[in-house]
Each structure stands twice: as C-alpha cells, then as structure tokens.
Amino acid sequence: MVGGEPVLARAVRILSVFEPGRAELGVAEIARASGLHVATASRLVGQLVEQGLLTRTGSGRLRIGMRLWELGQRASPTLTLRAAALPFLGDLHAVVGHHVQLGVLDGDEVIFLERLSAPGAVVNLTRIAGRLPLHVSSSGLVLLAHAPPEQQERVLAAPLERRTPATVTDPDRLRVLLARVRRDGHVVTEGHVHPDATGVAVPVRGRDGDVVAALSTVQPHDGRARTLVPALRAAAHGIARAHGGKDTAPD
Amino acid sequence: MVGGEPVLARAVRILSVFEPGRAELGVAEIARASGLHVATASRLVGQLVEQGLLTRTGSGRLRIGMRLWELGQRASPTLTLRAAALPFLGDLHAVVGHHVQLGVLDGDEVIFLERLSAPGAVVNLTRIAGRLPLHVSSSGLVLLAHAPPEQQERVLAAPLERRTPATVTDPDRLRVLLARVRRDGHVVTEGHVHPDATGVAVPVRGRDGDVVAALSTVQPHDGRARTLVPALRAAAHGIARAHGGKDTAPD
Structure with missing residues (x-):
C-alpha cells in the first residue's frame, strides 16, 4: 500500500x-x-x-x-442462474417482444444479468450489468418485497429518488406496494422508470423457496402488461426448475 | 507496492x-x-x-x-459483438441443436463469449469464458488462419498440444490446413478436441472486412457437419450486419 x-x-x-x-x-x-x-x-x-x-x-x-x-464470468454462481434462464428468456421474448430481462439483488440495487431486446422496442433504461434503485423498477420492487426486513427498512429510510411523477417515493405507500407484491406474486409499474414504459416483474425462486432473482418485461402502455403475468410466471417456474437450486458453476 | x-x-x-x-x-x-x-x-x-x-x-x-x-461486462467492446450475435446464435441453435458458440482471439488462445447447448448434446469441452489453444479447435483454426502472419509463425513455432490422435500438431500440415480454411471460408474438424465431437467453424467479419470472431457448432460425427456450413455462414453475415462494425458499448 x-x-x-x-x-x-x-x-x-x-x-x-x-x-x-x-x-x-x-x-x-x-x-x-x-x-x-x-x-x-x-x-x-x-x-x-x-x-x-x-x-x-x-x-x-x-x-x-x-x-x-x-x-x-467464470466463477460467479449467479451466472449459472443466467445460463439456466437464457432459453426461457428467449422463449418469452419471442412471445412478448420489446424487452425481457433477469435481475438480481446486489447491495441495495438491482443489477441486470441479461436483457433481450427487439429492434424498435419501447425505451428501456436498463442494460446488461446496469443497475437501478430497488424502489424504482418492477424487478427491484419484487426483490425488495422479498428482501430481509432490515434491508427493507434501510432502503425505506434512505432518500428515495424520483425518476418520474409515477415513481413511488413515499415510504408508507411503498410499504403497501411491497405487501401487495408479496400477496399477488407480481407487480406492474406504469411509467415508474420512464414515462413511456410499463414494467411487469415476477419472482424467481431457488430450491429453498427463497427469491433469487426477478424476471421482468418492459413494454409500451398498451394495456397488455397484465395479460403477460401468466407467461412470466410460467417462465420463472421453468428457470427455477432448470437451475434446480444448483449454486456452483457448470463445466 | x-x-x-x-x-x-x-x-x-x-x-x-x-x-x-x-x-x-x-x-x-x-x-x-x-x-x-x-x-x-x-x-x-x-x-x-x-x-x-x-x-x-x-x-x-x-x-x-x-x-x-x-x-x-459493461465496457468491453467485444461484448457488443456477443449482444449482436445472441439472436443469431439462438436461431442457429434451434436448427442445428447440440452446441453453438462464438469465440474471439485473446492472446494465443480462443476465448468463448457465448455458448448455447441443448440437453443431451454431444460432449463439448468449451465453456463460456473458457479457452482452447488455437490449433486445436475449429474456432481457433479460423481465428489463427486470419491472424497476423507473425502470430501464426509464433503459434506454429511453439509446442503444439495433442488433445486426440486427430489433433493437427505438425506445423507444415497446420500451414496447409490454415491455407485451406482461408480458401474455403470454413473448417470441419472431426475429433480434434474430443474423439466423439465434430466442430464446424466460419469467420465473422467486422466492418473493415477483418475477421473479428469465429462462429462454430459442435456435434456428433453424424455426417451432417458439412451440410451446416451454409447456415453458419448466413448467421455469420447476420451477426456482422447487426454488429455493423460498431465497437463501442450500446446503452
């Protein structure tokens, strides 16, 4: 030194x-x-x-x-999740178009492991290896809703950045939203990150039932968001099954 | 220090x-x-x-x-090539099954940026972020055939590892093979890396015509290898077009 x-x-x-x-x-x-x-x-x-x-x-x-x-690349156990998820992201992307992405918790942010995008898709501010605050994005809300209580309190106590008028920055409203995410098993956010984009996210669970990632789509406000929830959920199940709770890198 | x-x-x-x-x-x-x-x-x-x-x-x-x-992840320009290639790798994988992969030159080795594999596919010793010697794998031969002459001579002058009885380790035979790769625009290697696997590789070119990567498949010796060359070449063209010689990271 x-x-x-x-x-x-x-x-x-x-x-x-x-x-x-x-x-x-x-x-x-x-x-x-x-x-x-x-x-x-x-x-x-x-x-x-x-x-x-x-x-x-x-x-x-x-x-x-x-x-x-x-x-x-070669050793991070999180990347085995990405590898397991890739075929399901591809299938989902073929159906929903626009953007499909997989995010995990890192510190008090969501970091995106993968993103598939169609040419001409709606604006999407996430990128591979990009980060977003937990309270802002649909993926972040899913991860925060299932984070340890002390992390939730820490995030709610810190200043909450407002990206658009729709971003939820009031801690009490955020608590209600997180409870709803846990109850519904998904979240739909209209214009929280960017005024033109709607996010839909669902949890991906590991072998022990813990939430290990969030699977999400970003698309225009065309009213189609809610209809995609079953497809997202099915893909999240497929990812969990393919990943099998395995947490060492494959050869 | x-x-x-x-x-x-x-x-x-x-x-x-x-x-x-x-x-x-x-x-x-x-x-x-x-x-x-x-x-x-x-x-x-x-x-x-x-x-x-x-x-x-x-x-x-x-x-x-x-x-x-x-x-x-976030800054390496090579990874924009991977992002541009991913949809084409997916299309190709849907058709050829087994393994489809994208490799680039790093030092005197090929490093694989991406690999899509089918369950139950033939043995494949490459892995994402894994490396192989240039003279051994089909991707490596394509990259070596288009490497600067001084690099070719350096690799040919060094000890050449024999992975299987089919690996070409004689410098003179290797020179002939590299000339053929340049002439044909593809290479088919039967059992050079592993006795049970055939590799097929084609070059991916950048905007200035330089070879920037190798696109390859690994599959069993079922006689189908040569029939895949046109599909590989078309995908390589698609990747080059999508990448557009762009070498800064996208947002």
Whole structure:
C-alpha cells in the first residue's frame, strides 16, 4: 500500500471509469476521471495492462481487457442462474417482444444479468450489468418485497429518488406496494422508470423457496402488461426448475 | 507496492483461484491455491471484499463478487459483438441443436463469449469464458488462419498440444490446413478436441472486412457437419450486419 488509499481501491477506481460510451480512453482522461495524478494513473494502468485487466489499442489508448471479463464470468454462481434462464428468456421474448430481462439483488440495487431486446422496442433504461434503485423498477420492487426486513427498512429510510411523477417515493405507500407484491406474486409499474414504459416483474425462486432473482418485461402502455403475468410466471417456474437450486458453476 | 510482486498481481492471483467447481473457498484454501502467506491472502481478501470483487457468504467463505462481473461486462467492446450475435446464435441453435458458440482471439488462445447447448448434446469441452489453444479447435483454426502472419509463425513455432490422435500438431500440415480454411471460408474438424465431437467453424467479419470472431457448432460425427456450413455462414453475415462494425458499448 502506498499513501492512504490501497492500490486495489485505486485500481478499481480506474476500471470504474470505463463505461458504455467511454469504452476507450487515454491515460490523461483516465487520470482526470478517476481523480488520480497522471503519474499514479500511468503506473497503475501499466500494472493493469500487465495483468490483462486493461488492454492497449493500436493507438495506445486503453480498454477493459478480456481477462477482467473472464475472471468475473467464470466463477460467479449467479451466472449459472443466467445460463439456466437464457432459453426461457428467449422463449418469452419471442412471445412478448420489446424487452425481457433477469435481475438480481446486489447491495441495495438491482443489477441486470441479461436483457433481450427487439429492434424498435419501447425505451428501456436498463442494460446488461446496469443497475437501478430497488424502489424504482418492477424487478427491484419484487426483490425488495422479498428482501430481509432490515434491508427493507434501510432502503425505506434512505432518500428515495424520483425518476418520474409515477415513481413511488413515499415510504408508507411503498410499504403497501411491497405487501401487495408479496400477496399477488407480481407487480406492474406504469411509467415508474420512464414515462413511456410499463414494467411487469415476477419472482424467481431457488430450491429453498427463497427469491433469487426477478424476471421482468418492459413494454409500451398498451394495456397488455397484465395479460403477460401468466407467461412470466410460467417462465420463472421453468428457470427455477432448470437451475434446480444448483449454486456452483457448470463445466 | 509491498515486497517484490505488485499488490495487483497478487490480487489477480487470488481471483484466478476461483474456478468452475471451486466457486466458494475459505481464506486458507485461497492462500494454498494462490501460493500466498495466509496473512497476505487474508489482508488482500479483505481489500477485495471491500471493493466488491469478492463477496463473503453466510458461512464466511468467499465468492467472486458481482462488481467484478459488472466491471468486466459493461465496457468491453467485444461484448457488443456477443449482444449482436445472441439472436443469431439462438436461431442457429434451434436448427442445428447440440452446441453453438462464438469465440474471439485473446492472446494465443480462443476465448468463448457465448455458448448455447441443448440437453443431451454431444460432449463439448468449451465453456463460456473458457479457452482452447488455437490449433486445436475449429474456432481457433479460423481465428489463427486470419491472424497476423507473425502470430501464426509464433503459434506454429511453439509446442503444439495433442488433445486426440486427430489433433493437427505438425506445423507444415497446420500451414496447409490454415491455407485451406482461408480458401474455403470454413473448417470441419472431426475429433480434434474430443474423439466423439465434430466442430464446424466460419469467420465473422467486422466492418473493415477483418475477421473479428469465429462462429462454430459442435456435434456428433453424424455426417451432417458439412451440410451446416451454409447456415453458419448466413448467421455469420447476420451477426456482422447487426454488429455493423460498431465497437463501442450500446446503452
């Protein structure tokens, strides 16, 4: 460790700078965006390249390296859920069009493991490996409704971001909504994330009955949302069956 | 940096210990497998947990954290190719059954970005984020055939692993095979990786005509392999069109 902040924390700060639309950066840009001195950034970038976590392009700029993807990919037990879910997401997508996605809880957010989208589908602010606050999205509401009580209280006690006039940000109204999600086994959110989009989400359960993920669709307000609940539920059952509560990576 | 080896190199050594079938490990196991002192491993594990790159299970053991997957996932331009390819892989899989996969060059190996498999399909030693030597697999041969000449010579000059009696390990025979792959625009390998499996691979090209990936199927020796070449080629064209040479991540 040099100075106050561990090398690892600085390295992660550098890696975090690479975002969709900022896939390729020079060292000076990396230093600026990560708040590190150019000399520090340059030394760490060199080490990250050596480890394959970053890669240099022909013009000497930097990109996330395949090794980083490989390390993240190959061992995470959550990804076996994604693999089990993929055929069901495909079937569902063939029927509902627009967007079909699978999200899991990570910290106090939902992170999306997979998303299938049709060309010309309605606006959808989620993306693969993207995150949304739990109270905002249909997937997040399903995951929050089944999260431990102390996590629910922590999320309800924190400031609740309003994305649209329809986003539920009042803790008491949110408590009622979460109880309804548990009772109904699904949630339909009209315009909570974006005014033009309706989300429908259902829980996906693991072997012990715990909710391990949320399966959702995003589509226009065409009144069709509620009719999709049975298809979503059937797909969620299929995913649970295919995943079989297995939590080690397949070969 | 403490001692001879940079902290980052040690951290990557720890992360590399997590493999399919070893998704959950204790600190002592991590230390043993990574060749680090328990105290060093323990301190680094603490830092990795703090950054979300590892996560602690209920029983205090460690797993790869979602943050590591997220960092690797969200920025790598190669993954936009995977996203563009996914619908075509699905269509192809519906027709050919068994295994359909997409591989790219990383170093002197092929790494598989995606694989769709049918239940009960023939043995297939590739896995998502898995690697194979270039001269062994059908995808690797396609990528090697279109790699820069200096890379081809480097690979041919290195020891060439024999996986089965059918693996081509003679540099001169391999040169002839690579020329044929370039001429034919596809390759069929019977039993090169595993005695029971036939691979068929075709190149996927980027906007500038460069080969950016290999699309392949793995199936039993049922004589059907060659008949799949047109379907693979059409899907490769579709992927190239959908990807459109775009190399920044979509939103």
